[in-house]
Amino acid sequence: MSYILNIETATKNCSVAIAKNGTTILCKETAELGYSHAEKLHVFIEEIIAEAGITINDLSAIAVSQGPGSYTGLRIGVSAAKGLCYALQIPLISVDTLLVLASKVNKKDGFIIPMIDARRMEVYSAIFNSNKEKIREIQAEILTEESFSNISETVYFVGDSNEKAKTILNKSNFIFLDEIVFPSASEMSAISFTKFEENNFEDVAYFEPYYLKDFMFAK
Structure with missing residues (x-):
């Protein structure tokens, strides 16, 4: 146990x-x-x-x-x-x-794009299939009208960036699951x-969080 x-x-x-x-x-x-x-x-x-x-x-x-x-x-x-x-x-x-966030989605079709707000129009995102397998690695990216436009299948967006994302991501196959925020x-x-x-453990002494970007102190 x-x-x-x-x-x-x-x-x-x-x-x-x-x-x-x-x-x-x-x-x-x-x-x-x-x-x-x-x-x-x-x-x-x-x-x-x-x-x-x-x-x-x-x-x-x-x-x-x-x-x-x-x-x-x-x-x-x-x-x-x-x-x-x-x-x-x-x-x-x-x-x-982002896998934790994607795991809250219960859909059998399309792709899942979890996004975490990184201020302004920037987000941390990845792309998962309906089996929660990552098919695009994590990126820090600026959202534009062309973001994810190469995907023709249904896309489910989740996370605390949905409100700002839906102002520019308006393709008919984009679905925003606003109830999944965090x-x-x-x-x-x-x-x-x-x-x-699987005994897939981290080294307690040396493990560091995955920040993706360097922390910037406000001036």
Whole structure:
């Protein structure tokens, strides 16, 4: 029996889930206007472990959303995950944030394009088929009227960039699933369990989030 703690902090959603053998049994999350990860994450971890009726020593691994996404959010999530793994001497698992977001889509046709806002008209995006297999790697790109115009099949857009994207992406085969805004730790469970069974772990000492772009301090 494997209990995995899943942590998702790449966007405004501060999300924690406990999974048993790849199935989410509890999820606690909040998406606020301001990033509350530093205040909420460790509280959520303590609460969800207690509510699951287990102890922290029952955990088999910690999984964390690796990015891309918010620099600060990713740092907080990865730091918490690495600290727990080091203290408990258990494996660290990383999960592609855009795959987590795409996993919320339940469609049998077309393509899924999860997008995370990178300010102005820039987004972090990837392209997945209906089986959640990545067919185009993650990119940081500026959206234009020509973006994804080479795709004739149905395209499902998800993420916190939908509102700005739909102002310029208006092909008839583009469908915006506005109810899917943020990735959630609950969608990490099956992914992290597969990696756990494959012994696909990160080096706790050297693992870094996938920022995609260098962090720029405001001047």
